[in-house]
């Protein structure tokens with residue numbers, strides 16, 4: 001198979017979808033790997049290291065997309081990349097389609113086989129989302145602590161407090177991978193930490209993990225309103241796989257926060273859980289003020305720590321890439337139900353139910369769409 005890896009073009013996105021070790025594995029198995037020149041620089045991988053591992057470097061993104069049977073990326077394609085789509089192209093990357101209706105329409109129009117990292121699912125876990133959620137969760141508390149400092153627009157609170165002075169209050173809404181990792185760091189920073197989740201069993205597990213260093217609280221509008229009003233830092237960490245995030249923190253709740261408090265909405269890649277977050281921000285301009293509260297809504301947080309993130313992401317993605325390349329897509333999907341759950345678009349159809357519901361498409365069973373796809377390609 002010909003595998004292409006273009007350079008990421010999102011603001012400050014320095015991750016890359018393959019490492020030299022991945023190239024060596026694929027080229028050792030007889031595949032051709034085409035990488036855009038400079039794609040690995042931000043993650044510390046030079047063109048020559050990729051070449052030594054067996055890749056062929058191409059100058060232009062257009063060459064990579066046109067040559068490849070399967071394109072590997074990190075972030076969802078941006079509008080300037082939609083022109084590269086073509087029928088039967090396999091695109092393996094984060095897609096977050098519930099929050100990206102134009103991208104969904106372009107994938108459907110061009111009959112791209114869009115496999116989303118974030119919906120590949122094994123035993124109710126999301127193995128290709130988990131490593132980046134670990135990174136973003138840990139970053140969320142660090143970033144929140146930074147933006148609570150006065151020079152960054154915050155209220156001038158040190159989360160740990162000091163002897164004789166209260167700790168800062170952190171509320172984490174969503175106790176999954178992001179929430180757990182945000183809690184680890186917030187506890188480490190010495191904050192007063194509350195974690196909320198809908199699932200009482202998850203709250204039991206969190207209490208087993210963290211003991212008395214956290215307060216757990218069931219997630220409902222009443223409890224969220226009380227916790228948000230009392231918080232210095234609120235972290236959004238909710239996910240309903242594939243679906244648009246529910247707006248759990250209302251405008252009135254944001255207005256109830258004390259001036260220069262901070263919200264870090266990690267769930268922004270699925271649309272965000274905060275009503276007053278109406279835009280995605282970038283690493284260049286990560287925050288804006290609304291109702292006197294600092295809002296942070298960067299959708300590619302791990303892009304800021306690319307050396308850690310690229311390794312963590314590709315450790316998880318490479319086995320799936322190798323399976324698709326070695327077996328071909330049809331056999332790989334037949335033999336790996338986890339991977340099949342990643343297929344969001346095929347044959348011009350929307351094959352992931354939660355995305356279809358949120359964007360108003362008819363949901364077509366993935367098996368049916370794949371029969372059409374493979375018939376069209378044969």
Ligand SMILES: NC(=O)C1=CN([C@@H]2O[C@H](COP(=O)(O)OP(=O)(O)OC[C@H]3O[C@@H](n4cnc5c(N)ncnc54)[C@H](O)[C@@H]3O)[C@@H](O)[C@H]2O)C=CC1
Pocket residue numbers: 118129130132133134136173174175176177178179196197198199202219237238239240246248265266267268269270298299300301302
């Ligand atoms: N902004 C960024 O750069 C990044 C964003 N993310 C995003 O962070 C979000 C969270 O991801 P994970 O922690 O991996 O998901 P997860 O599936 O591990 O955890 C989500 C948690 O939300 C809980 N939940 C669902 N509905 C809820 C509600 N109404 N109230 C409270 N809790 C509720 C679930 O029970 C679950 O425990 C996702 O949208 C993910 O894509 C992940 C990595 C990077």
Ligand SMILES: CC(=O)C(=O)O
Pocket residue numbers: 075094129132133269299300301302303
């Ligand atoms: C999960 C995701 O969207 C990211 O790592 O950027």
